[in-house]
Amino acid sequence: MSTRSSDPVSSVTTAVTAAVTAWVGRAGGRLRDGAWRIGLAAVTATVAWALAQHLLGQPAPIFAPIAAVVCLTDAPGTRGRRALRLLAGVCVGVAVGELATRVTGSGWLQVGAAVAAGMFVVALGSINSLTLLQAGIASLLVVGLASPQSGWTRLFSAVIGGVLALLVSQVLASPSPTRLLVVAARDALRVPADALAEVAAALREGSATRAGAAVEALRGGQGALATFLDTRSTAGSLVTTTLRGRRERARVAELGARLGGIEYVHASSVLLARTVTEALTSGDDTPEHLVRGVEELAAGVRAVAADPGAPDPRADDPAGPRPTHEIADELAATRPGGLADHDAQLAAQLHLLALDVAALVTPAEAAPSPS
Incomplete structure (x- = not known):
């Protein structure tokens, strides 16, 4: 009786162990596959931050590392197009956000209006999800942060991150x-x-x-x-x-x-x-x-x-x-x-x-x- 009663427990234990082992194997495989992308994005984001600080004199140039990270976490064959789409979205978002800040100031209502405006401007030429997303995020950050930095400085920060990501992905670290x-x-x-x-x-x-x-x-x-x-x-x-x-x-x-x-x-x-x-x-x-x-x-x-x-x-x-x-x-x-x-x-x-x-x-x- 004891042997038969322990069989279901043993079967469940074996099934759980097999499931956990399979999950660990899949997780390990995902980590191995993503390690290079993650490391490349982290190093490039660090360089973009330091470069933007040095060239633009910004204490916290967030747009540069954001652009680098977003561009470099995609598959190798699509990084170039992704970088260009990101730059287009960020440029539009920063321009719309800066204009909104100068005209209407900052606040919760202005944030929503700037996000919508940035995305609507992008939608006039493209409905690519990445370009729309980056336009909305850039508008939100510009209006929400409402820092004393000029719009041109924010724009140059994003360009530094995107161009650096293009250089790394298309020239310096492009796979064979x-x-x-x-x-x-x-x-x-x-x-x-x-x-x-x-x-x-x-x-x-x-x-x-x-x-x-x-x-x-x-x-x-x-x-x-x-x-x-x-x-x-x-x-x-x-x-x-x-x-x-x-x-x-x-x-x-x-x-x-x-x-x-x-x-x-x-x-x-x-x-x-x-x-x-x-x-x-x-x-x-x-x-x-x-x-x-x-x-x-x-x-x-x-x-x-x-x-x-x-x-x-x-x-x-x-x-x-x-x-x-x-x-x-x-x-x-x-x-x-x-x-x-x-x-x-x-x-x-x-x-x-x-x-x-x-x-x-x-x-x-x-x-x-x-x-």
Whole structure:
């Protein structure tokens, strides 16, 4: 009786522990992802404050660090546009707030009127939420603080913070779009590489459970795929808005075109894993050449995942996987003719997946020769 009564408690404890562990893991991941942005914004805000104090003689130049922080906490590919929108909103807000202070003075009613006026002026040319927000906040601060500083001094303070943020984000600390793309592709490809290895192992063992787990792993890997697609968009923005991006434009275009089929590799891997699961559940034996095909294809995808930036990844040792384009070309020749139903379906899907993998690499004979 005591054992049965303690089971629910143990189950709840295990569930709570798992939930807490998962939350800590997610929180740690968010902190790691945001650490660079937070540190960059904090350092730039400090420099903006000190610079505005020195150049403008302001005891508390709040507009400069505010502009820097708001600009630098966004994703790398949008910081430039964000800085320009912020500067537009702050400039309008400061101008409207200064005018309102000179004409009507300060007070609770004037604060509300200035905020509305600043946002209405911005809305004449743009309804971007950031520009509207900054216009309203700047108007509020100017009227609410009602300090003896001139409007021009406030305006210059905001410009210092925004221009400094532009300099940091677009020139001094702009990320490499090539590196962002390669890292995202590596993470996205590891999912199908590991899952295909599990599918091959399931075929060797005759384990439908293991193959089914590979299907679930592929479904759970959609987050890495979505990150890659977002990163590809970010890299495209960086090559048009940053100096470093312009220098890497050709490389980013080549990688984007070559690695764009990663989502097809994911989809084809899911179909292949499901077909294997169904075949193993029904107790069918899979021909040896198809099992070897899955194994070699898994090795090929893993080779690409290890170095997505290489046009035709190879293993470091002679005993490793063959050049990826050779694996893909050979598997692409696998045809379903003369096979049982499940085997024919598996062969057809293996053929399609091999073609998708082949699109991720550049065959050696097509590589340009050194001049």
